[in-house]
Amino acid sequence: MKTVLLAGAALCALATAPAWAQGPVSGTVTDARTGEALPGATILLDGTASGTTDATGAFALPAVPAGTHELRISFLGYDALVQRVEGQAGEQRLRNALQPGAVLTGEALVTASQANDRTGTAYTNLSKEDLAKRNFGQDLPYLLDQTPSVVVNSDAGAGVGYTDIRIRGTSNTGINMTINGVPLNDPESRGSFLVNLPDLASSINSLQVQRGVGTSQNGGAAFGASINISTLGVRREAYAESQNTYGSFNTWKNNVQFGTGLVGGHFTVDGRLSRxxxxxxxxxxxxxxxxxxxAAGYQAKSTLLKFITFSGREKTYQAWNGVPEPAITGNRALLQTYVDNGELSEANAARVLREGRRYSYYTYDNQTDNYQQNHYQLHLSQGLGPNWNVGAAAHLTRGFGYYESYRERRKFSDYGLPNVVVGNQTITRTNLIDQKWLDNYFYGGTFALNYQPREGKLQATLGGAWNRFNNDHYGEIIWAQYAQNIAHRQRYYFNNATKTDYNAYARATWQATSWLGVYGDLQLRRIGYRIDGIEDDQNDVTTRARYTFFNPKAGTTVSLGHGQQLYASFAVGQREPVRADFTDRPAGDQTARPERLEDYEGGYRINRAGLSWLGLITDVRFEANYYFMNYRDQLVATGQLNDVGTALRTNVARSYRRGLELTGAVAAADKISLSSTLTLSQNRIQNYRDVVYDENFEAVVGAPRTSTISYSPAVVSAHTLEGQPLKGLRTALLLKTVSRQYLDNSANKNRSLQPYQTLDFRVRYAFRPVFMKEIELAILVNNLLNREYAANGYTYSYVGASGRQETFNWYYPQATRNFLASVNVKF
Known part of the structure; x- marks a missing residue:
């Protein structure tokens, strides 16, 4: 309620603000040769994405302030049109005719998987400029925090290092991520570990978040959303830039970027170094x-060839254990329960009281995660006459690294080693240091054949991909307090996993009339997965699994005129179990079934520019989207543990997510704007059965009931109020609200994250001295109101020393008030 009132107050303030704006600019975009409308053309004003043309080729811009501005219009297969627009009183209407036969840009390689106003789906587009506003060095999820239905968290508490993003309550294991159409998710765990690609945001040209199943993607299924990242694009002029940030907790970001521009009309080179x-x-x-x-590229009239390589190397101290509940509450009795049950030693308990919510479980100096990931991509885009083009890519990702741990009093038998005998004494345990390694290759190819005729009524794509993942998992002992017949870097487990994934899809949109459009999308996906060897618990994890999925999608759009649209869609997504669903079960148990999602979406959009409201010329956008995501055989944690204490997941027959997403924005020229998003949802498991343990350590299955899906808040909202009181000076307030989240599926408040609300403040000032293109000074104050909150956690239970069920909650506290300040220069 506070969030709604605040948003309403901000809107009222906006309505009574001075009328800074000048007149709106609207127009149409057509083919210069045939006069046919070009729907879906991209409109940019002063380099900022300002929308696309509708089914009739029409567009409308916000009221343009006084002064000279650059209007850029681009459409695949046409020369971009750049013209000057003067802000003036009254409405301006433009007619823009694009010449066919343009030099291809990187857009041809990624548009095949993107949603648009013809696909009847819910999506958000972010430009390079949108991301740059928030980019102070925090990980990519934090740059998406203000988009609909998004919740982010950080292990280390400040948005650098290991971070996670959830969309509609689904973690990144259910979010399909691609970079230039190439899958990014780990094929085994399905997670996208963006810590391996620090400062990726500085090289992103555009990004699209599709909520729900969305359009067919390469890689794993989208069970909550997909994030399509493009680093492609052509900057025609040479440039050099540097971003430098310093902030709380001794945080530093430094990067340099450069580009040659278009050399000789054909060649480009771009680069970036970051720390x-x-x-x-x-x-x-x-x-x-x-x-x-x-990146190095060659382009001609109908051909684009581009080689891209990017890499990240991370060394992070292991903060992934979180902190025990008593570290946050200060409850000494509860802390003693953790000690009595061996969850904390006496020494650790003393540190809990001393360090509080910033407590770290580990004290070993090199308790670190060390990983490097190198990406190589070769892209080809080729025009095939006036109506056809093809995009193809070959890729290789090389990943390798380990995390190192100090472990106390470990049994030799747990490592497949004999006991140590000294005289008459047999030593069965030792302190040791081990490293757990991953060493993998991910390679394959993607393609998309696009039919995009000049008249634009029918657009179609035939695409697909073939990818293979080969991953070695192994552990080595690098030191032991007691050792006998242990080799240097003694290997104590090894298993190899290979996964082959290929898919093919056909997609088409047809503008049947000026007001009615239909969309269809059919995908066939095949997966083969095998594991050979033993896991770290010395269990044989040999696995053989094959899956075939058919995923149909369909939608319709209805144009109501005046920038209004109704849409609806239906999509099926299916996905295979993850690695842990095989390796954490008893040997040979492969009973986990694949999951299926039926996603129903429907909504209303309006995008109007130049409206007169209480004396203001304003631009208004609004969208209301209803979704119903119906799951079959969703894999959820039951509360049951395997023989080494790892939580097991099981298929539940029925579960669902349903909700309403409201998104709106009001802008008065370039002076003040308010954007808001609010998601209200229900997330339920039907006939769910808890598993608890009795005093004899026997699992007891509870009665069936309807329960709330874990990590799925019923209310998520985000609001940004931004103004430009002086030329070049922009200030913004960013409010985020997240309601209660349960740590498991029991809907028990004692195992939950408290609701939280945070407010950030951002100010950026840019000016242009004569000796360089631009200098920008910026500061971001996170958690301005100094709230203490946790954004993630986990829980587990068993019969404790007291003889009764004990529950242990661990949390990831987020930073209190902190700042990041940057100096960015452009040449």
């Missing part, structure tokens, strides 16, 4: 992150 380092909000939660990006 991000921080001590972290949590104690002993430091990160040292390095990355690079390099």
């Amino acid at each position: 991000i380092a921080t001590d972290g909000y949590m104690n002993r939660a430091a990160s040292d992150l390095k990355s690079y990006y390099f």
Whole structure:
């Protein structure tokens, strides 16, 4: 309620603000040869994405302030049109005719998987400029925090290092991520570990978040959303830039970027070097992150060939354990329960009281995660006459690294080693240091054949991909207090996993009339997965699994005129179990079934410019989207543990997510704007059965009931109020609200994250001295109101020392008030 009142108050303030704006600009975009309308053309004003043309080729811009501005219109297969627009009183109407036969840009390689106003789906587009506003060095999820239905969190507490994003309550294991159409998710765990690609946002040209199943994607299924990242694009003029940030917790970001522009009309080279380092909000939660990006391209009238390589290397102290509940509450009795049950030692308990919510479980100096990921992509885009083009890519991702741990009093038998005999004494346990390694290759190819006729009524794509993942998992002992017949870097487990994934899809949109459009999308996906060897618990994890999925999608759009649209869609998504669903079960148990999602979406959009409201010329956007995501055989944690204490997941027959997403924005020229998003949802498991343990350590299955899906808040909202009181000076307030989240599926408040609300403040000032293109000074104050909250956690239960069920909650506290300040220069 506070959030709604605040948004209403801000809207009232906007309505009574001075009328800074000048007149709106609208027009149509057509083919210069045939005069046919070009729907879906991209409109940019002063380099900022300002919308696309509708089914009739029409567009409308916000009221343009006084002065000279650059209007850029682009459409695949046409020369971009750039013209000057003067802000003036009264409405301006433009007619823009594009010449066919343009030099191809990188857009041809990624548009095949993107949603648009013809697909009847819910999506958000972010431009390079949109991301740059928030980019102070925090990980990519934090740059998406203000988009609909998004919740983010950070292990180290400040947005650098290991971070996570949830959309509609689904973690990144259910969010399909691609970079230039190439899958990013780990094929086994399905997670996208963006810590391996620090400062990726600085090289992003555009990004689209599709909520729900969305359009067919390469890689794993989208069970909550998909994030399509494009680093492609052509900057025709040479440039050099540097971004430098310093902030709380000794956080540093430094990067340099450069580009040659278009050389000789055909060649481009772009590059970036970055380093991000921080001590972290949590104690002993430091990160040292390095990355690079390099691209070299050749383009002609109908051909684009581009080689891209980017890499990230991370060294992070392991903050992934979180902190025990008593560290937050200060409850000494509860702390003693953790000690009595061996969850904390006496020494650790003393540190809990001393360090509080910034407590770190680990004290070993090199308790670190060390990983490097190198990406190589070769892209080809080729025009095939006036109506056809094809995009194809070959890719290789090389990943390798380990995390190192100090472990106390470990049994030799747990490592497949004999006991140590000294005289008459047999030693069965030892302190040791081990490293757990991953060493993998991910490679394959993608393609998309696009039919895009000049008249634009029918557009179609035939695409697909073939990808293979080969991953070695192994562990080595690098030191032991007691050792006998142990080789240097003694290997104590090894298993190899291979996964082959290929898919093919056909998609088409047809503008049947000026007001009615239909959309269809059919995908066939095949997966083969095998594991050979033993896991770290010495269990045989040999696995053989094959899956075939058919995923149909369909939608319709109805144009109501005046920038209004109704839409609806239906989509099926299916996905295979993850690695842990095989390896954490008893040997040979492969009973986990694949999951199926039926996603129903429907909504209303309006995008109007130049409206007169209480004396103001304003631009208004609004969207209301209803979704119903019906799951079959969703895999959820039951509360049951395997023989080494790992939580097991099981298929539940029926579960669903349903909700209403409201998104709106009001802008008065370039002076003041308010954007808001609010999601209200229900997330339920039907006939769910809890598993608890009795005093004899026997699992007891509870009665069936309807329960709330874990990590799924019923209310999520985000609001940004931004103004430009002086030329070049922009200030913004960013409010985020997240309601209660349960740590498991029991809907028990004692196992939950408290609701929280945070307010950030951002100010940026840019000016243009004569000796360089631009200097920008910026500061971001996170958590301005100094709230203490946790954005993530986990829970587990068993019969404790008291003889009764004990529950242990662990949380990830987020940083209190902190700042990041940057100096960015452009040449």
